[in-house]
Amino acid sequence: MRPDALAPAPSGGLYIADTGRDQILERLPSGRFMVVAGTGKAGFSGDGGPASAARLNNLGGMAVAADGTLFFADQGNNRVRAISPAGRISTVAGDGRFGWVKTGTPALRASIGNPAAVAFGPDGRLYIAAEGSNEILRLNRDGTLTRIAGNERLQGVVGVGRQALNGSPDGPSGLAFNSDGDLFIAGQNTKTLLMIDRNGVLRAPLGKDGFYARGTGGLVKAADGSVIAMQTQSILQLRTTGAKTLFSFSNHRIDGITGFLPNGIAISKGGTIYTDTDGANGWADGAAIVAVGPKGRLSVLWKR
Numbered sequence: 001m002r003p004d005a006l007a008p009a010p011s012g013g014l015y016i017a018d019t020g021r022d023q024i025l026e027r028l029p030s031g032r033f034m035v036v037a038g039t040g041k042a043g044f045s046g047d048g049g050p051a052s053a054a055r056l057n058n059l060g061g062m063a064v065a066a067d068g069t070l071f072f073a074d075q076g077n078n079r080v081r082a083i084s085p086a087g088r089i090s091t092v093a094g095d096g097r098f099g100w101v102k103t104g105t106p107a108l109r110a111s112i113g114n115p116a117a118v119a120f121g122p123d124g125r126l127y128i129a130a131e132g133s134n135e136i137l138r139l140n141r142d143g144t145l146t147r148i149a150g151n152e153r154l155q156g157v158v159g160v161g162r163q164a165l166n167g168s169p170d171g172p173s174g175l176a177f178n179s180d181g182d183l184f185i186a187g188q189n190t191k192t193l194l195m196i197d198r199n200g201v202l203r204a205p206l207g208k209d210g211f212y213a214r215g216t217g218g219l220v221k222a223a224d225g226s227v228i229a230m231q232t233q234s235i236l237q238l239r240t241t242g243a244k245t246l247f248s249f250s251n252h253r254i255d256g257i258t259g260f261l262p263n264g265i266a267i268s269k270g271g272t273i274y275t276d277t278d279g280a281n282g283w284a285d286g287a288a289i290v291a292v293g294p295k296g297r298l299s300v301l302w303k304r
Contacts, residue, residue, distance in 0.1 A: 001016070001018050003289050006062070008268050022056045036052070039052075039054070042056070042058070049088065063120055094110060098133075106144055113130045114130060116131035117174050117219075118217070127175055127183065129175050149165060152167055157190055161201065163200050169202075176219035176229075178221065178239070186218050192211055205238070217265070218230045220267050221267075226238060228265060235275065260284055279304065
């Protein structure tokens with residue numbers, strides 16, 4: 001297994017995007033693993049049928065809806081897909097082609113450029129980070145898409161202090177809303193944490209440069225309304241006024257693994273933070289999934 005993006009499962013377990021096998025797994029509360037989606041072979045197939053019989057390709061971030069439906073970025077297929085509580089898989093956005101989205105386009109006929117992350121907003125709608133086309137999209141209730149950031153489609157951060165629609169977030173790979181409705185954006189192409197405030201203005205709450213984002217879907221909302229992020233070997237708590245380090249892996253040897261560089265992140269209702277490393281990032285000398293409790297207690301859930 002090569003664990004990457006994570007999400008809390010309704011069972012109390014943990015969803016894991018296994019990028020080594022192009023599968024989504026669930027670590028059950030008992031500690032066992034089961035396949036939720038993917039045959040283990042990269043490709044695209046299976047819509048309308050059981051998710052375990054579908055083919056996926058290069059998984060990105062995941063988000064769980066209130067009814068238990070799991071939404072995820074199927075990056076290699078340029079699609080966003082969903083798995084119902086009954087285990088059926090479907091495409092909710094993307095036609096499989098790489099492209100740019102015109103506001104008002106039906107989601108299933110839209111060409112999305114490498115969707116990397118998904119998140120639910122306070123309005124209950126799904127937001128999509130299109131890493132390849134430098135766009136942030138919203139899936140509307142009528143089945144169309146609206147671009148809320150990325151008209152410029154430029155490399156590099158463009159438009160801070162202006163309306164986000166006319167800026168560029170540069171390779172967005174993580175999304176999370178805080179309790180005030182501000183949308184935080186992480187991107188592996190840039191060293192700037194971005195935010196779209198409630199008025200639609202693009203901000204850089206930590207200033208330019210110095211934010212080394214990690215992982216696809218590498219931001220998550222905590223129960224207190226703040227946003228939790230991964231930065232290099234640290235877990236941060238983000239607010240509009242700054243950042244606080246909650247945990248650093250730089251000085252920890254985790255059950256025989258050194259150089260722990262996190263890839264995915266999830267948080268439980270009780271405040272336990274889950275993260276992982278895949279052992280293939282040039283830093284870590286092994287793969288692991290770990291939990292960091294509210295008081296900073298570290299436990300290893302799985303390692304190889």
